[in-house]
Amino acid sequence: MSDLDAFRAEVRNWLEANCPPEMREPVRDEDDVCWGGRKFEFKNDAQKQWLERCVEKGYTVPDWPKPYGGAGLTPEQTKVLKQEMARINARPPLQSFGIWMLGPALLKFGTEEQKVHYLNQIARGEIRWCQGYSEPGSGSDLVSLQTYGDDQGDHWVVNGSKIWTSYADKADWIFCLVRTDKTNKYQGITFMLFDMESPGVSTKPILLISGNSPFCETFFDDVKVPKDQFVGEVNRGWDVAKYLLGHEREMISGGGAGGDMLSIGALFAKSLGRNEAGELDDPILRAEMAAFDTEVFAYRAMGERFMDMWKTGRAHPASSNMMKYVGTELNKRRYELVMAGGGSEALEWDSEETKGGARARSWLRTKANSIEGGTSEVMLNVIAKRILDLPGA
Amino acid sequence: MPLYHNDDQAMLKDSVAPFVAEQAPVSHLRKLRDKADETGFSRDLWKQFTEMGLPGMLVPEAHGGLGMGHMEAGIVLEEIGRNLTPSPFLATSVGAVAALAQAGGTQAGRWLPAIASGEAIVALAIDEGPKHRPDRVATTATRSGNGFRLDGRKDFVLHGHVADMSIVSARTDGGITLFAVPKDASGVTADPRRLVDSSLASHVRFDGVELDADAVIGEVDAGEDVLNALLAATRTGAAAEMVGVGQGAMDMTVNYLKERKQFGKLIGEFQALQHRAAHLYGEMEVARATVMKAQQLLDEGSEGAKLMVSVAKAKAGRAANLAVREGVQMHGGIGMTDEYDIGLYMKRDRALAEFMGDVHYHIDQVARMNGY
Numbered sequence: 001m002s003d004l005d006a007f008r009a010e011v012r013n014w015l016e017a018n019c020p021p022e023m024r025e026p027v028r029d030e031d032d033v034c035w036g037g038r039k040f041e042f043k044n045d046a047q048k049q050w051l052e053r054c055v056e057k058g059y060t061v062p063d064w065p066k067p068y069g070g071a072g073l074t075p076e077q078t079k080v081l082k083q084e085m086a087r088i089n090a091r092p093p094l095q096s097f098g099i100w101m102l103g104p105a106l107l108k109f110g111t112e113e114q115k116v117h118y119l120n121q122i123a124r125g126e127i128r129w130c131q132g133y134s135e136p137g138s139g140s141d142l143v144s145l146q147t148y149g150d151d152q153g154d155h156w157v158v159n160g161s162k163i164w165t166s167y168a169d170k171a172d173w174i175f176c177l178v179r180t181d182k183t184n185k186y187q188g189i190t191f192m193l194f195d196m197e198s199p200g201v202s203t204k205p206i207l208l209i210s211g212n213s214p215f216c217e218t219f220f221d222d223v224k225v226p227k228d229q230f231v232g233e234v235n236r237g238w239d240v241a242k243y244l245l246g247h248e249r250e251m252i253s254g255g256g257a258g259g260d261m262l263s264i265g266a267l268f269a270k271s272l273g274r275n276e277a278g279e280l281d282d283p284i285l286r287a288e289m290a291a292f293d294t295e296v297f298a299y300r301a302m303g304e305r306f307m308d309m310w311k312t313g314r315a316h317p318a319s320s321n322m323m324k325y326v327g328t329e330l331n332k333r334r335y336e337l338v339m340a341g342g343g344s345e346a347l348e349w350d351s352e353e354t355k356g357g358a359r360a361r362s363w364l365r366t367k368a369n370s371i372e373g374g375t376s377e378v379m380l381n382v383i384a385k386r387i388l389d390l391p392g393a
Numbered sequence: 394m395p396l397y398h399n400d401d402q403a404m405l406k407d408s409v410a411p412f413v414a415e416q417a418p419v420s421h422l423r424k425l426r427d428k429a430d431e432t433g434f435s436r437d438l439w440k441q442f443t444e445m446g447l448p449g450m451l452v453p454e455a456h457g458g459l460g461m462g463h464m465e466a467g468i469v470l471e472e473i474g475r476n477l478t479p480s481p482f483l484a485t486s487v488g489a490v491a492a493l494a495q496a497g498g499t500q501a502g503r504w505l506p507a508i509a510s511g512e513a514i515v516a517l518a519i520d521e522g523p524k525h526r527p528d529r530v531a532t533t534a535t536r537s538g539n540g541f542r543l544d545g546r547k548d549f550v551l552h553g554h555v556a557d558m559s560i561v562s563a564r565t566d567g568g569i570t571l572f573a574v575p576k577d578a579s580g581v582t583a584d585p586r587r588l589v590d591s592s593l594a595s596h597v598r599f600d601g602v603e604l605d606a607d608a609v610i611g612e613v614d615a616g617e618d619v620l621n622a623l624l625a626a627t628r629t630g631a632a633a634e635m636v637g638v639g640q641g642a643m644d645m646t647v648n649y650l651k652e653r654k655q656f657g658k659l660i661g662e663f664q665a666l667q668h669r670a671a672h673l674y675g676e677m678e679v680a681r682a683t684v685m686k687a688q689q690l691l692d693e694g695s696e697g698a699k700l701m702v703s704v705a706k707a708k709a710g711r712a713a714n715l716a717v718r719e720g721v722q723m724h725g726g727i728g729m730t731d732e733y734d735i736g737l738y739m740k741r742d743r744a745l746a747e748f749m750g751d752v753h754y755h756i757d758q759v760a761r762m763n764g765y
Contacts, residue, residue: 076395269765280765290760295679297700297759298708301686302679305396314397322675381664383671388647390670392662 037128069123132176191237449509474637491626553595639713
């Protein structure tokens with residue numbers, strides 16, 4: 001038995017003994033997701049237990065080094081753990097922007113002290129982070145951001161506002177792009193970290209077309225940020241931001257089509273019925289669903305190859321843009337089919353039978369997939385410039 | 394296994410890619426076409442392939458081959474695709490070898506060493522009619538004397554007029570059986586047709602062809618497994634070749650965008666074209682990953698291979714087709730000329746798209762395998 005096979009056996013045993021049965025059910029709604037943080041309330045004991053056991057083992061962030069709260073797994077071992085978790089439909093013990101985004105940025109740019117302090121908090125689910133990037137006047141053109149940190153010796157005084165801050169109203173801390181030099185566009189931004197309970201921080205949820213408010217406007221009114229709370233170098237926050245956007249794209253692309261691997265055609269054949277040949281009883285919709293399923297299975301292979309290459313430094317550094325583009329466009333297409341398959345039933349907005357219009361709301365939510373974290377059009381620009389090396393792009 | 398080429402496979406690519414590009418670039422295809430070559434490929438080139446051991450890549454070592462896998466064969470096929478090289482490699486060294494190796498027995502012992510040594514060209518006589526429907530077999534093999542009598546007609550048989558042996562699917566009393574039909578068998582007539590991509594494919598007639606009992610590949614009435622092995626290997630191989638065709642067309646087109654000027658600008662500066670090129674890049678990358686996954690699953694003998702093979706043939710079909718269409722469009726007027734190679738890519742893509750099931754066939758298969 002190879003080392004990896006032995007590891008697989010060990011993981012399988014551990015999961016069997018430690019993953020509560022309730023945590024092997026599909027995630028049905030937002031309540032089922034464990035985000036951690038100071039304000040988080042566990043839905044049930046199983047959710048809490050699952051988090052605690054994974055924290056102890058380093059499995060909330062399995063590929064992070066042990067001193068920072070991880071399990072120090074190799075890419076191959078991490079893949080095995082994911083496969084074994086998927087095999088029993090285990091839910092992720094903890095999800096957070098700390099794991100997906102700030103963590104990788106700190107691992108690359110943070111000081112040893114920052115890594116030990118912040119990464120352990122993230123790994124244990126103690127601090128929930130939000131991301132302060134976009135501003136009302138700076139969407140796709142992010143680098144034009146105006147939120148300003150005035151240097152006051154031992155601290156900055158930050159003024160301005162952010163928009164589309166996911167779960168800002170639920171977050172404990174923010175990692176935030178702040179202009180610290182108005183004369184230099186790219187080299188005048190600092191990547192700051194501060195407590196959302198600092199005086200002068202306020203948030204206001206934004207009501208979206210889905211009827212939900214996962215995003216906020218966030219306002220900074222003379223917020224004091226100590227001068228040791230930044231990542232990388234002062235005025236070089238754009239480097240950190242760009243690196244981190246790569247991870248955000250990786251995450252969005254992975255969560256898009258990669259997340260749900262069930263055949264959509266098989267799913268709807270049950271509700272729409274079958275003809276005498278056993279085929280989904282709507283030939284054109286069947287064809288569209290089959291074409292979509294084919295794309296999803298193909299994208300799954302792409303996701304596997306991308307991760308294998310990314311983790312071993314073989315991937316083109318800009319290839320996460322391609323993953324994000326393809327994955328999000330696919331996810332939007334999925335929900336167009338979900339709505340078509342659901343027919344008039346899927347239109348219901350607040351009925352109990354539809355879990356409060358879950359399908360309609362999700363369908364609308366997916367429209368943001370190709371806007372947030374860099375629009376599809378920006379992704380195509382980046383691919384054209386950095387991968388295809390097209391002129392003037 | 395990670396989904397990228399390991400060191401040995403990377404080395405194989407490093408030796409095969411320059412070899413094919415030097416010995417059989419697109420101009421090689423043009424030469425054969427312009428002299429109306431009647432073989433359909435260059436026997437000299439096949440000799441060179443043999444010197445490198447390529448025809449026997451998939452042949453088990455016990456039969457004189459290299460015992461490699463589909464991932465390795467795919468490396469060769471991608472280069473064949475990229476250079477539009479006319480070659481019996483796909484049918485002979487991939488499809489036929491997969492069938493014979495799966496079946497074992499007399500025919501495997503006879504033909505596998507001959508394929509590995511470059512002596513035998515084998516054709517796949519599977520299709521009947523213009524669309525690929527391998528389960529609808531009208532050709533019959535009836536018991537006769539100590540063997541069988543074969544009657545029927547096969548279409549789209551690549552290399553059918555020159556092959557030393559053809560693998561023929563036929564209906565027998567209790568199912569489907571595959572037969573090895575030698576070139577000189579009496580009652581076999583191959584009618585070769587020049588296709589749009591300058592390749593030669595035959596309509597082959599079998600009129601009372603007498604076959605020995607040992608002409609059966611595998612077992613009588615139980616040809617389905619052997620046929621499935623043949624189909625999976627050939628479809629995956631065709632998909633790999635299409636990735637090469639698509640990549641070749643895309644590379645040529647992206648280069649053209651960096652050279653051609655209109656309105657005082659390189660046309661690659663126009664965002665309308667940049668976005669389409671970038672979209673194509675994504676499609677090609679997904680197709681490549683999909684084909685590699687199918688190769689990997691086939692090499693592992695995995696249950697999931699069948700689904701992924703259809704996904705690969707469909708996805709590679711979609712992506713390569715986009716590559717050649719965008720290629721011709723972005724080349725503008727010269728894309729319509731015979732002088733430029735991009736049109737040749739479009740032609741080869743069309744032929745490969747049809748070979749062993751088109752996009753629609755395989756998407757339908759995906760639906761069926763998922764139970765709807």
